Structure formats: C-alpha cells, structure tokens
Amino acid sequence: MIHPGPEAENHGPSPPCRTGARSRIPGGVYPGIWTLVDVPGRPAPELIPRGATYQTDVMDMVSPLILVNLKAYHEGMGQSAHRIAAAAEKVGKESGIVIGIAPVFTEIRPMSQHYAIPVYAQHIDAITPGAHTGHILPEAIRAAGARGTLINHSERRLTLADIEACVQAAKRLHLESVVCTNNDPTSAAAAAFQPDYVAIEPPELIGSGISVSKADPGIIERSVNAVRAVNPDVRVLTGAGIQSGECVKIAVDLGTAGVLLASSVVKADDPETVLRDLVSLV
Amino acid sequence: MIHPGPEAENHGPSPPCRTGARSRIPGGVYPGIWTLVDVPGRPAPELIPRGATYQTDVMDMVSPLILVNLKAYHEGMGQSAHRIAAAAEKVGKESGIVIGIAPVFTEIRPMSQHYAIPVYAQHIDAITPGAHTGHILPEAIRAAGARGTLINHSERRLTLADIEACVQAAKRLHLESVVCTNNDPTSAAAAAFQPDYVAIEPPELIGSGISVSKADPGIIERSVNAVRAVNPDVRVLTGAGIQSGECVKIAVDLGTAGVLLASSVVKADDPETVLRDLVSLV
Amino acid sequence: MIHPGPEAENHGPSPPCRTGARSRIPGGVYPGIWTLVDVPGRPAPELIPRGATYQTDVMDMVSPLILVNLKAYHEGMGQSAHRIAAAAEKVGKESGIVIGIAPVFTEIRPMSQHYAIPVYAQHIDAITPGAHTGHILPEAIRAAGARGTLINHSERRLTLADIEACVQAAKRLHLESVVCTNNDPTSAAAAAFQPDYVAIEPPELIGSGISVSKADPGIIERSVNAVRAVNPDVRVLTGAGIQSGECVKIAVDLGTAGVLLASSVVKADDPETVLRDLVSLV
C-alpha cells in the first residue's frame, strides 16, 4: 500500500535527512536540528532551524507540518489511534519535523493529554456558546486540548460565510486554522480569510493512491501562487496523494509548508515506518 | 427563572415522593426504593420498583428519565458540567429517578468516567467506520462511554433515511436511541423505527419558558397515542417547556416516560435545587 | 438498454393489454377502456374501469401510475422533453394508463399547458410565501400547473419535519404527494403522513439496470405491508429497476399502484416504444 521513494526500495525507509534542505531559505543551508521558538501571532511555538532568528522573512524555514487525518477509520480509533500518536511523537522527536494528528472528537482530549504532538479537530461549526445541540463548538475543541482544526474538509464542506466565521473563531481562540480547498480559485478565496494554512486537495487525487508528483504538480504550484497573490502569510499544505517521503519532498519543493494525509498512515501495518519514510527527504 | 410547583412556594423543593405514584401500575402502589435490574433487550439496567419483577406488563413502572441536554451552553461545559453531573448523580441516588446528561462530544468521556449517571451524545451521524471527516461516528460515541444518544434534535435535523440508519446503528451498538420530533405525525413516523424513546418537542414551546401543562397538553396526549398506535413499546419523552416538578408530574401523568429539558437546569444558579424539584412529585 | 418482456423479444413491444388484469379487483375482470371519474378526497379525476363505481373498496382498480422522472438529464429537457411528453400523452390515451412526467422546474408550466398528462414537480421546499430566495414554493408549483410533486427523492433528501410539512402543504394545495423512501421502515414512517403515494426506491437498485423482479421482490412486499399497517389508504409505487412491461406487471402484482422510473424512458432512443412496452402487460 505504501509507495516507497526510490531510495527506500533498496535499503528501507531512509533515515531523517534535512541537511541540504530547502533552497529558498535565505542565507544558505541550515543543517542539523531545528528548535522551538515562540512566534508572535502564532498560537504555539514554531520549529525553526537552530541558529536562525524567527522573523517574517525566514518564515519559510519553519518546520514542515505532517498532518495525519485519522478520519473515522476503524484503524484510527482507540488503541490504534494511540499507536499512531505514539509513532508520531517518536518520529517527530527524532526528526524535528512536526507531525500532528486529527482524531475523532471524543479522542481529542486523551490524545492531547497523553502525547506531546499537536492535535487537531477534524471540523468546527460556526457557532458561539449557546443553544446549539449536536454541533462542534470551537471553545469545546480548545478546552479539550486541540492546537488547531481542519475547516471545510472535502468530506465536511461549509458555506463561504461559515468558513469565514470558523477562521475568525479559530483566531479568537488561538487555534491554528487549516482550510481545505479543491482547486486554485477556492485556495485564493480561502486565503482572503487569512487562515494559518490552506490545504489544497485536488478531488481527483483524494484517496486515489496517485502521487501528486506524477499526477498534476501544476495544481499545487498554481495554488501556491494564487494564495500568495492574495496573502503571502498564508501557508499551503499539499493535501492528496501523499504516500512517501518522495511525495513530501516534492510537496515542499513546490513551495508548500507540508502535507495533509490520511490512509497512507492510518491504514498502514506499521505507521511508524511510514512516518519515518515520510519525513526522510525533507 | 424556575417555575416552582405550588408546594415549593411554601417550603422549598418538595422531598422525593413516589408513594401513591402512577395509577396505571398493575397491582397497586409501589412505595419506597426502586432497584436496578437487567432487562432483556435493553442496553442497560433499568430501575423498577423494589419487589416487582421486570416484565412487559410492568414496563411502565421503570423509572422516569430526566434527560438534561447541556447543549453548547457556556454553563454546560467544563467545571459547570461537572457541577451539573455531580448534582444529577446525587439527586438521582436520593430519589431513585434516573437523571442523565447530554454534554458536548468532547466531554462524553470524562463525564462517563467520573459519574454514575447515564451520559448521552447530542447527535450521531449515519455513518459507519471509514473515510468520513468531521462527523460523529456512533462507534466513537459508544467507545467514549455513552449510554445513548439524541437523534434528530430540533437544532440538528436529519433526513428520514438518516434517522432510520441512526436508530439501527444505535440498536447495533446497544445505545439507547432518543429520536426528537416536532408534532404527532412526526412522532408516529419516528415510532416506526422502534427507537427506545421518541421525545416530542412542540416547536412553539422550545425555549419559551411556557409550561406544557398550561400550553398544550393535547399535543403530548396525541403524540403518545400516535406512537402507541404504531408501536406500543416505544416510550415517549416530553421535550419542551419543562421547568418544575409539577411539569414533570403532568408529563408522566399524560403517559410519557420522562422529560428532555435544557436551560431550566443548565442555566440555573443551583442545578441541584432545580433537579431536586423536578423529581419531587413523581 | 431496454429490457424487453418475453413477448417483446419475438414480435416487438406488445400492444396494450389489460384484459385479465389484476386479480384482486372484486367482481372479476374489467376489460377494455378505463374512464375518468371525480373522486372525493383526490386532487384530480381518477381512471377506473368503465362500468365500475368509484368507491373505497374498488380503490385498487384505479389506473396504475407510470411516473417518469426526467431528472436533469440532457435528454429530458427542451425538445426532448416535448417528445417524451407527447409520447406519454399518446400511449396514455391509447392504453388508458396514466403516464405522468416530472420535468425540471422551469418546464412544469409549458409541459402542463401543452399536454393532457399529469405533470409533477421533482421537489418542493417546506416553506410558505415570504422571504425565501432560491427555494421551491409549493404555491408556485401549483400555479405553474403541476398536479403533484415528488417529496424526499433519493437525490434530494429532506428532514423528517420537512417531509411532514411538505405533505401538509401538498394537501392544502390539492397537489398529489409522492414521498420517496429507501426501505420498509422509512416507507412505514412516510405513511404516517398520509401522502397519496409512497415510492419505494431500494438504493442498491437505483440506476442499476437490475429489475426489481429479479433482485428483491421481498422489499416491495414488505414495504407494501408496512405501509398498509400504518395507513391502508396510502398507495405504493415501485421506484427502482423498472425497465419493461414485465417489471411493471410484477410491481402491480406485488400490490403497488404503479412505478416511478427515469433513465429507461428518458435515455431511450424511442421513448414511445418503451412507454408502450411498459404498459403492455398491465
């Protein structure tokens, strides 16, 4: 099920490697360990290359984000969720790459309490505290320990007005906002709300097992450009067809800040091996 | 804000009193303490009068259910939710009346773990484990410790097909199902799915502060009759305008198996006093 | 694409044939032409066998209904819709079987004006005149000439409360109501609203090209029984997998009052031939 990068075929998942990293970092290559710093305007500490100072013009240097959506998969709940979270914590610490998970709502709290990884909600509703039944209150997500939330995932679409209200709620509550979109015009539109991330998921690639690198890198490039034209502070995630470290490397090389993925990790026999491969080429 | 029963006006909330209780119990009055028994076909033990044997013809003797929907009220989360749950546990034990709560999804687990009261989800989605993001998986609700779930609450309406699928999912997972309806035809329709409860909420009374006893007892009677005509095993809850022990007594006297209420308890300065009043005349 | 009945294989679509018709008609066989009579409580004249008197106990004798949903098919609009409507009018007159169509909203008016066939809306919204934009007002459907409407089609699901409100609106406006359902519990539930018809569409058969006669006649029988148990006045339509006169015959023999179908007619090269086949064995 896992599409290994070329190196992996010969000698297993490649070890973490970030020397010779992303070429657009000003001032040259930052080898070695990344470090957490508090960043004004960001809800949580950011990983930046050791020795660098966090500032707007080196914003691209923050660690890529590997965000694993556990969906409602049987393999993403209960003990299986704990196994994935433990692997994310372990590989994240080893590699210095931020690996987060988005579990079902009832598991946000235990995952946040037990693991030193960022936990995201899969959705919030555009409501404020009051007479609402069966909805996802952003305040409740925050109280449960979430660091951020997906908004407008392709399996949970929202209206334009609600997306804007959700991003505002996330800002108010210091939750990271990851707005999912389906093409470059919707990515540009989402960027107008100034979320932390726009995650572009070309619908034809979702769950297809087709790597974005082979299918349509153009849509990622166009989305990155469309988002930057509207608001250069909004970071882009590549959100479909991610299966290997090679995919992640291409995603980062195309200018995105990381990846949003699901089945490749959740349905793997050994999530730790997959995660280690995913971060291997960044 | 609380509408006290007539006795309460003189000497505080009346003490628990169920001697001389519901006249339709065969074989006369069952005073004193109720006791928990395992009942075939019910997902959890039922309270029945001590000395009675659980069987179909005494099914009406099971304890009424007081179900408190905490909604997304600020006063129904975090420490406030704990305070309400503790009061429900205390008053429930004192009175032998079952008092349950329906908190936000992220608090189902801690509430279930900390309190010996039935906890309900406010909603489930008609999905099975798989690629669904941001939805409420019935299996996840069950795993978090819920005893049952609201379905089709007036603030979270579902399609006919989804209501049926949700009731089936609840049966499969041994979750109690409480289907909310808005009038007697929809109550009859819901009864066709054989849920454990149909909770009738006349829309004109929701949040109105108007007691069903003064407004329209006819709608409760018609709904009870409509439900029984379709399926006599389905119990009915009275779901709007409940504010006092007098309201609960009228609801039970009209043939319903209890009440579904929210703001009267959640927004009370002292939930314990309100709960004690609610069970005082049953 | 058309699944011909056994006779059709040898000598083309069989001619209209209703002698030796439905065995449950009291008093024997009613050969020949059916006739329109005004029926108390029905919004429009009904076809009954000539010589019979319309009364409750011969209600089963009313003509079966062949209802063709034109959906949003390219082949169901404009000139193509006119061709289908003309064929429905012609074959309906020849056979005495009522053949109706459900076109897109903008073509309800011209179809109603130009053809002597019943025209149905594909959907109505549960609204009354007022500040609603982009919704389907039942009054507007009536004013455009519709005789009835589909409600809760599988491609346009409604909430339980809205289905009930739509059926009430249809009654108020003397529109025939055809509530679509997906299994026997939802059929029973829909019957509680006393619509004119419940159209059962097993989801696994919709658009499958699989005839209900070969797939699962049991679901039709169970739905008919479930509907009759709730309200014997509600008629049932068989709503998926109908492709030939043989299918229609089986549907009627199973106790349903006709069929709801779409692609078999709409996408046919010659709709008239298909319609003639459909009515051939009733």
Add this chain to the structure above:
Amino acid sequence: MIHPGPEAENHGPSPPCRTGARSRIPGGVYPGIWTLVDVPGRPAPELIPRGATYQTDVMDMVSPLILVNLKAYHEGMGQSAHRIAAAAEKVGKESGIVIGIAPVFTEIRPMSQHYAIPVYAQHIDAITPGAHTGHILPEAIRAAGARGTLINHSERRLTLADIEACVQAAKRLHLESVVCTNNDPTSAAAAAFQPDYVAIEPPELIGSGISVSKADPGIIERSVNAVRAVNPDVRVLTGAGIQSGECVKIAVDLGTAGVLLASSVVKADDPETVLRDLVSLV
C-alpha cells in the same frame, strides 16, 4: 414604507436625472440618454452613455443595475410579478437605468418572454446535466431565458466549492453571475472567482428597513476596496437596506455598480412609483 429622497418630499418622485452623473467617468459629464452596445466578454448588451465608446477604461460608465429579488413573496408572483415587471420595463426605458428582476423559477420563462428586462434566477446548483432530481440546473435556467443568476444568497447559502463551480457554470453558459456575500472578507473571497458582480448584504441590515447610508457606509467601502484588491474587474452591488433614490445614489457614490433589493419594491402598493424614485438621483 418608502423612504423618499429629499426632493421627493416636495414634488413627488423626482424625474429621471443623470446629467451631472458619476464623477469618476473620464472626460466629463455624459448627459442625456444611454445606449445599448454589445460588449466583448459580457453576456448581454450594456448600457453606456450615448457618444461614448465601450472600452475597459470607461467600464464604470455602464448603467447601474437595479436588481429586484421577488423572493417567494406572495406579492412577487403571478399577476403581481407581471405588474412589477411591467413597471421595471417602463421605468427602465424612461430612465435608461437597467432594472432586472429575479422571480421564482417557474416564472423565469414567462417573465423573459413578455418583458424587455433582464431576468435572473434566484439560485443555481453546482450540477451538470445528469441524474439529479429537484435541483436547479444552470442549463435549464439559461434555456428559460434568464440573463443571469444570484449565487449564494443569504437565504440559500452554498459551500465554497459550489460557489466556484456555479460561477464557472455561469461563465460557460454566458449567464451573469451575482455572488452574494455578508462582509468584506467574504466579498474578497468571492472576487477570487471573477464573477460579474459581488452583492454585499450586511446581515444586520437585511430586511431591517435601515438604510445603508445611515447605518454603515464603511462596510460598503471596505467591500469595494477588498473586491478591487483581488480583482478590479468585479463589480459590487449594495445589497441591503435600499429603500429610496437617495440610498441608490449613496450606493453608487460609494463605488458600487448598483443595488440588490427586495421588499421595498415587491411589497410596495405601487411598485412603479418606488422604481421611479429609486432611479431618480443616479
């Protein structure tokens, strides 16, 4: 109910007056009659000042649009709709200002056939021809004679992905697209789709009877600026609280290309008088 402009108080609705018109027209004032010209890239002829040549840099000179949403008002259907359409045609011809209407779907065809005014749909769905029941197919709207369509009206909200798909469908079918929004971030987002118009409707003003001129002109200015920053070719309509010619004048002076309104016209005793007032100061 009508809020007359200051002149109107003294001598009735002021006569059409566009001499000394909008100051940002390059080359000075264009008095007198406007004339229809075919414009590349526009789905229908545009009104421009007589003597001018249509070109991009005088695009602001096109006539303002007064778009009357008839909603599902009883007073906006049947004979009442004809009365409003006739008034729109008459006042439009007199004044040279384009006055369009958005009737219920079933009346798009007769309105388009009988009146020389642009007719808009109130909504389209993001579908293409095929197996969809009860939805609004853009192709059907076009075939019925509509010149354009509202998209994402506050009473019919759409997802981000569907808004984008609807704007694309409108472009493909040469329908004018009017995307409704609720604040300046959503206006900027909508502009990313390059619709013909963005209609900003501050929710607090909808149906309030409060003129935008007195309430919050800032939201209009911010929306105009937000839209222009994303795409200067997208025109803005002012969409709430419009009741008089003074309101229209302020809307145009704030840089918008016209107004979207409803009850002021539809519920007026004499729509013609109101329309004449609305165009009186432009």
